[in-house]
Amino acid sequence: MGMSRKKAVGALSVASISMLALAACGAPPADTEATGGAGSDNSDFLACMVSDEGGFDDRSFNQLAHEGLEMAVDQLGISSAEAQSSSPDDFQPNLSAMVDQGCNLIIPVGFNLADATQAAADANPDTDFAIVDVDYLSADNLLQLNYDTAQAAFLAGYAAAGQSESGKVATFGGAQIPSVTIFMDGFADGVAYYNEEKGTDVEVLGWDVEGQNGEFVGNFSDQTKANQITEGFLAQGADIILPVGGPLYQGAAEAIRADGDNALLLGVDSDLREKEPDYADIIFVSIEKGLDVTVYEAIESAVEGNFAGGTTYTGTLENEGVGLSDFGDFESELPDGMLDELDTIRQGIIDGTIEVESPSSPAVSE
Numbered sequence: 001m002g003m004s005r006k007k008a009v010g011a012l013s014v015a016s017i018s019m020l021a022l023a024a025c026g027a028p029p030a031d032t033e034a035t036g037g038a039g040s041d042n043s044d045f046l047a048c049m050v051s052d053e054g055g056f057d058d059r060s061f062n063q064l065a066h067e068g069l070e071m072a073v074d075q076l077g078i079s080s081a082e083a084q085s086s087s088p089d090d091f092q093p094n095l096s097a098m099v100d101q102g103c104n105l106i107i108p109v110g111f112n113l114a115d116a117t118q119a120a121a122d123a124n125p126d127t128d129f130a131i132v133d134v135d136y137l138s139a140d141n142l143l144q145l146n147y148d149t150a151q152a153a154f155l156a157g158y159a160a161a162g163q164s165e166s167g168k169v170a171t172f173g174g175a176q177i178p179s180v181t182i183f184m185d186g187f188a189d190g191v192a193y194y195n196e197e198k199g200t201d202v203e204v205l206g207w208d209v210e211g212q213n214g215e216f217v218g219n220f221s222d223q224t225k226a227n228q229i230t231e232g233f234l235a236q237g238a239d240i241i242l243p244v245g246g247p248l249y250q251g252a253a254e255a256i257r258a259d260g261d262n263a264l265l266l267g268v269d270s271d272l273r274e275k276e277p278d279y280a281d282i283i284f285v286s287i288e289k290g291l292d293v294t295v296y297e298a299i300e301s302a303v304e305g306n307f308a309g310g311t312t313y314t315g316t317l318e319n320e321g322v323g324l325s326d327f328g329d330f331e332s333e334l335p336d337g338m339l340d341e342l343d344t345i346r347q348g349i350i351d352g353t354i355e356v357e358s359p360s361s362p363a364v365s366e
Contacts, residue, residue: 040077047072047299048081048103050094052110054220054246055084059275060268061179061246061291065109065132068295075296076303091116099124105302107132107295111179117142128307130298132291133179135362140310143298146362147289147315149268150186151349152322153242154356155342156266156287157190159327160240161202162335163264163284170205170238172215172229172252174245178360180216183244183268183287185209185358193345193354205238212359217248226251234259240284242266253279264330271325286325290315314362318350 049056049069056066066082073080081101083094091113098106099120104127108117111133121129121139130143137144160169171187173180184207191204206229207214217225226248233241234255241263243252249265249272256263265272265279267286276283294313301307315321324342327334348354 040075042077042303043079045076045078045105045303046081046101046103047078047105047107047302048083048098048101049107049109050082050091050098050113051084052112052220052246053085053087053090055086056082058220058247059272060249060270061132061289062109063275064270064289064291065107065295068292069107069299071292071296072299072303076300078299078303085113088112092119095120099127103127105130105299105307107298109133111177112175128302128309130295130302130307132295135312135314138310142309143307144312144362145291145294145298145315146312147291147322148182148317148358148361149287149289149322150182150189150358150361151317151356152287152289152324153183153186154190154193154349155324155345156242156285157187157192157204158194158345159190159285159324159334159338159342160187160242160266161191161194161200162198162338163330163333164202164240166237166239167201168203168205168236168238169240169242170230170233170236171242171244172206172217172226172233173243174217174220174248176216178362180244181207181212182358182360182362183242184214185360186356187242187266187287189356189358205233205236217245220246220248223248223251223254227255230255231259234263239263240266242268242287244268249276249279253282256282267325273325273328280328283328284330285327288323288325290321294321312362316350317346 051062054062056062072078095116106129108131114134117131118137121142128141132145135144135146171184188204188207188209191202215229230252243249264284265282272286273280273283349356
């Protein structure tokens with residue numbers, strides 16, 4: 001190809017996010033021991049995080065959000081506390097435990113924590129909350145962090161359609177919630193756009209955009225079912241598969257391994273190739289969202305007294321809140337011109353000439 005990997009793919013990657021000029025008030029500082037910090041001493045500021053059921057080692061959205069918290073501890077000198085959830089029954093008790101610890105800012109990670117977060121924010125108006133992947137709550141002490149991942153997934157779907165040799169690609173989700181189906185919508189729409197542009201008929205298994213129905217595990221922990229769903233896709237001839245379910249990619253990857261590595265995997269939220277080197281040889285590309293940076297900046301704004309409760313942030317291709325990772329060793333195998341086509345599509349999505357809209361797309365930030 002005529003350009004370096006760094007130059008060609010860099011425009012598609014999540015790099016930095018210039019946003020969150022946020023304004024509001026913080027709670028009284030908690031009396032807690034500092035857990036880190038280089039340069040600044042904000043050890044009297046306690047930022048707390050509650051995971052979804054995947055836990056902080058899911059190599060996906062929980063872990064990525066947690067990295068933002070760790071970055072804040074390291075760079076801002078704040079203190080931190082955290083609570084992992086093993087099931088939905090843990091959400092409310094974990095949030096209550098964080099409130100009881102005197103947290104200045106509590107960060108619930110994921111759509112599934114929405115109801116519990118609304119209740120906690122209403123009951124504790126002097127505590128700030130910043131929830132990930134929710135855009136419909138309302139409280140003056142609540143910031144909502146969202147990502148229009150349909151835009152980046154559209155690019156991944158287009159690339160997958162071009163890369164597929166069998167003419168069949170597939171996707172499945174953990175639970176049928178907006179933060180999952182938005183990936184599936186964008187992916188399927190990207191495949192459809194490829195077919196439209198190229199006159200091909202690449203088929204998407206596992207998700208019907210119009211009917212909003214498809215294949216789901218039902219949770220984010222059942223690796224056996226994720227493996228079984230993937231086996232079904234492979235039996236039907238799919239050679240590129242997008243699991244949207246936190247750690248459930250592991251069940252999918254093992255099914256691909258058992259089938260002789262005859263298919264490729266797509267990652268979500270973070271660069272899966274970096275987090276899972278054991279599967280690097282079958283990871284085609286990842287659909288990224290800037291959870292770590294936006295969580296860090298939300299904490300930073302609260303530390304500085306500029307936290308804007310009652311507002312919503314939406315990450316897009318334009319503000320680099322979502323994007324694609326690089327293609328790694330698969331870059332050399334891409335169809336001729338694919339990187340240039342992806343960059344053209346990216347620009348079209350940004351300027352509005354290519355419309356990418358999922359029923360699950362979040363509210364646009366103001």
